[in-house]
Each structure stands twice: as C-alpha cells, then as structure tokens.
Amino acid sequence: MPSQREPELTDAEARHGALMHEHLAREIAAAGGWVSFERYMEMALYAPGLGYYSAGAHKLGAGGDFTTAPEISGLFGACVARQCAEVLRHLRGASILEIGAGSGRLAADILARLEALGQLPDHYWILDVSADLRERQRRHLEERLPHLIGRVGWLNQPPQTPFDGLIIANEVLDALPVARFRWQGGRAQELGVVIGQDRFMGRPGPARPAVAEACRRAAAAAGAWEDGYESECCPRLEAWTQSVTHALRAGAALWFDYGLPRSQYYLPERREGTLLCHFRQRAHADPFLYPGLQDITAWVDYTSLAEASRRAGFTLAGFTTQSYFLAGLGIDQEMRVMAGEDAARFARLAHEARRLMLPGEMGESFKAMAWLRGLDAPLSGFSLQDLRHTL
Numbered sequence: 001m002p003s004q005r006e007p008e009l010t011d012a013e014a015r016h017g018a019l020m021h022e023h024l025a026r027e028i029a030a031a032g033g034w035v036s037f038e039r040y041m042e043m044a045l046y047a048p049g050l051g052y053y054s055a056g057a058h059k060l061g062a063g064g065d066f067t068t069a070p071e072i073s074g075l076f077g078a079c080v081a082r083q084c085a086e087v088l089r090h091l092r093g094a095s096i097l098e099i100g101a102g103s104g105r106l107a108a109d110i111l112a113r114l115e116a117l118g119q120l121p122d123h124y125w126i127l128d129v130s131a132d133l134r135e136r137q138r139r140h141l142e143e144r145l146p147h148l149i150g151r152v153g154w155l156n157q158p159p160q161t162p163f164d165g166l167i168i169a170n171e172v173l174d175a176l177p178v179a180r181f182r183w184q185g186g187r188a189q190e191l192g193v194v195i196g197q198d199r200f201m202g203r204p205g206p207a208r209p210a211v212a213e214a215c216r217r218a219a220a221a222a223g224a225w226e227d228g229y230e231s232e233c234c235p236r237l238e239a240w241t242q243s244v245t246h247a248l249r250a251g252a253a254l255w256f257d258y259g260l261p262r263s264q265y266y267l268p269e270r271r272e273g274t275l276l277c278h279f280r281q282r283a284h285a286d287p288f289l290y291p292g293l294q295d296i297t298a299w300v301d302y303t304s305l306a307e308a309s310r311r312a313g314f315t316l317a318g319f320t321t322q323s324y325f326l327a328g329l330g331i332d333q334e335m336r337v338m339a340g341e342d343a344a345r346f347a348r349l350a351h352e353a354r355r356l357m358l359p360g361e362m363g364e365s366f367k368a369m370a371w372l373r374g375l376d377a378p379l380s381g382f383s384l385q386d387l388r389h390t391l
C-alpha cells in the first residue's frame with residue numbers, strides 16, 4: 001500500500017513499474033547480485049521500452065513530472081535565440097543541433113525568434129532518446145511553425161558529418177547516469193544496487209578506478225569529508241559530450257543545467273549529494289521508489305564540464321548563472337517586444353521572468369556554459385558576469 005505521502009499509481013503505471021522491476025532484478029541477478037548505481041540509473045532511465053526516457057511517461061509541463069525553463073516562459077527561448085544569432089551571424093550554411101528537446105517548445109521559440117531576427121539556420125536538428133517526445137516535438141513544431149518544419153530534422157545518433165553552427169542542451173546533462181560514492185575511512189566506496197525484499201536498495205562495494213579518481217579530485221577541491229559523506233560523479237560526462245560535439249567544426253555549444261563548480265558541489269556540508277527524482281511535480285531523493293516511472297537527476301559538476309571542453313578542443317567561452325545569461329541577452333527588451341501594448345501580457349511575462357531569474361527560483365542554481373570552436377564570437381549572454389574563475 002502506498003503511504004499517505006506516496007501518490008497512487010494508475011493501473012498502467014503499476015504494470016509498467018512491475019515490468020521495470022522484473023527487468024532490473026534480472027539484470028542485477030545476471031551481474032552477480034550487485035550493479036553500480038550508474039548502471040542502475042542507466043537502466044531506469046534508458047532501458048529500451050521500459051526506461052523513463054525510452055517509454056511513454058508524460059514527463060514535461062502541466063500534468064507531467066517536472067517543468068523546465070522553456071516550459072515556464074517563451075522568454076527563455078527568445079534569449080537563447082539572441083545568443084544563437086550572435087554566433088550564426090559569423091557562419092554560412094549553419095545548423096543548430098538541440099539535444100533533448102523535450103516538448104519541442106524551446107525549438108519552436110528559438111526558430112520563431114531567429115526568423116524575426118533574420119538569422120534562421122539552414123537546419124534545426126534534434127537528437128532525443130525518447131520516441132514519444134520526438135513525436136510530441138514534431139506535433140508542436142508542425143502546429144506552431146508549419147512553414148519552417150522543412151528545416152527541422154530528427155537524428156538517431158550524434159551527427160557524424162562535420163557542420164558549423166550551435167549545439168544546445170537544456171536540462172539534459174542532469175540525466176546522464178552518475179556513479180554514487182560514500183567516503184569511509186579516508187577512501188571512497190562505490191554505492192551499488194542490490195535486490196531487497198520488495199524494492200531495490202543501495203549497497204557499497206569497491207570503487208572503480210574512474211570513480212576513485214573523481215573522488216580524489218573532488219576531495220582535493222572541496223576539503224575534508226566526514227565518514228558517511230555521499231555524493232555522485234559522472235564518469236561518462238566527457239565521452240558523452242565529446243560524442244555529441246565532435247562533428248561541430250566552427251561554432252558554439254551552449255549547456256544549461258543546475259550545477260556548481262567542483263569546489264562548491266563537493267562541500268563537506270552537502271553530505272548527501274545532489275540526486276533528485278521527479279514524479280508528478282514532486283521532487284524527492286529516493287531513486288528506488290518508482291524506477292522507470294520517475295526522472296532521476298543529479299547536478300552537473302561544471303568543473304568537469306569545463307575540463308571536457310578543453311580536452312575536446314573547445315575554448316571555454318563563458319560560465320554564468322541563468323539570471324545573468326538572460327539579463328545579458330536583454331530579457332527586459334524581449335518582454336517589451338513580446339507584450340507590445342498589452343499591459344496584462346507584460347505583467348504575465350514579468351512574473352515568468354522572475355521565476356527564471358530570482359535566486360530562490362531558477363536564477364542562481366541554473367547555470368549556462370558556452371564552448372567555442374573554430375570561431376571567436378562575442379557572447380552577450382556571458383558579458384555581465386564571468387564565473388569561469390570559480391571552476
């Protein structure tokens with residue numbers, strides 16, 4: 001029986017949850033009874049036909065599990081479009097690749113604003129693991145921008161052919177499977193997952209070399225941890241970002257997500273890490289509650305992301321908070337453009353802008369990072385505040 005705090009599952013959810021549970025139990029048993037948390041999270045999010053992102057959960061927006069900046073307001077996409085325009089201006093035959101496009105709203109907001117600015121890219125590619133979200137993106141774009149749909153295409157894998165332009169990802173890095181660790185007796189144990197009575201449970205095991213090395217760097221950056229300190233790291237961050245950006249010849253990659261520089265991420269007082277799960281607009285910290293039905297996320301270690309940029313041959317061109325990114329791109333002007341003479345609409349937009357920008361909302365915990373390759377363009381989104389020295 002669900003406790004009072006746990007919502008009732010629909011029959012379809014309960015069936016899906018049971019199938020996912022069977023799948024995970026089979027995989028854990030086949031692996032000898034223990035899998036790393038990273039492997040568990042990978043299966044819970046991406047197992048074909050069952051994982052949270054591979055199956056048909058509703059996920060985004062009203063009635064979904066969580067909301068994102070583009071779902072809160074078109075102002076986010078309008079500002080990102082302004083940033084894209086500054087890059088596209090320097091390139092010919094350029095494309096945009098959006099990774100993890102959610103409902104398609106950000107893509108539509110960016111394309112609409114770029115059209116108004118006279119800076120449309122030749123193509124707008126979308127790379128998304130979720131078949132149902134790809135369908136939702138297509139419907140959204142066909143409805144809103146039927147005359148531009150010919151420019152939009154969906155990829156099944158990262159682009160292999162070199163292209164110029166931009167790569168954009170909002171709230172995608174936080175879904176990359178992370179390894180969890182516990183600090184005990186001056187060394188890292190890796191937290192894994194075993195089959196419990198009627199649900200999965202965490203169980204420490206020896207740390208893989210990549211995890212032990214990430215812990216060593218984290219401890220060096222953030223100071224002494226007490227026994228029992230737990231957190232996470234993302235061993236696949238570098239390989240994944242490299243795979244999705246390697247075909248970019250000249251242009252920028254823009255990453256948006258909640259996260260911190262390493263020295264703050266791993267502060268001793270953040271002793272339970274940053275893992276967060278989302279189910280029907282409720283956030284909680286139990287990754288074993290509804291595997292396959294809930295999103296599982298972790299904050300981004302932006303120092304690791306900056307290191308990945310350099311090793312992939314990019315210049316780290318900017319790092320700032322979402323609030324300063326939007327201010328640098330003139331969100332106030334965008335509000336006036338969008339509202340025109342409509343005072344009620346202006347008031348609505350002002351409310352949305354506050355949600356995007358206030359420190360207690362998304363303004364400070366969400367960051368923007370820019371990588372540049374083969375191009376040296378000024379990026380207004382990073383002109384008001386430069387946090388690169390914190391990385």
Ligand SMILES: C[S@@+](CC[C@H](N)C(=O)[O-])C[C@H]1O[C@@H](n2cnc3c(N)ncnc32)[C@H](O)[C@@H]1O
Nearest residue numbers: 053068100101102127128129130170171172175
């Ligand atoms: C939290 S949603 C964000 C959606 C959208 N960017 C927004 O801001 O509203 C994550 C999106 O990334 C996609 N996604 C998750 N992991 C991915 C991966 N490894 N590669 C490509 N897309 C992924 C999901 O299907 C979903 O569309």
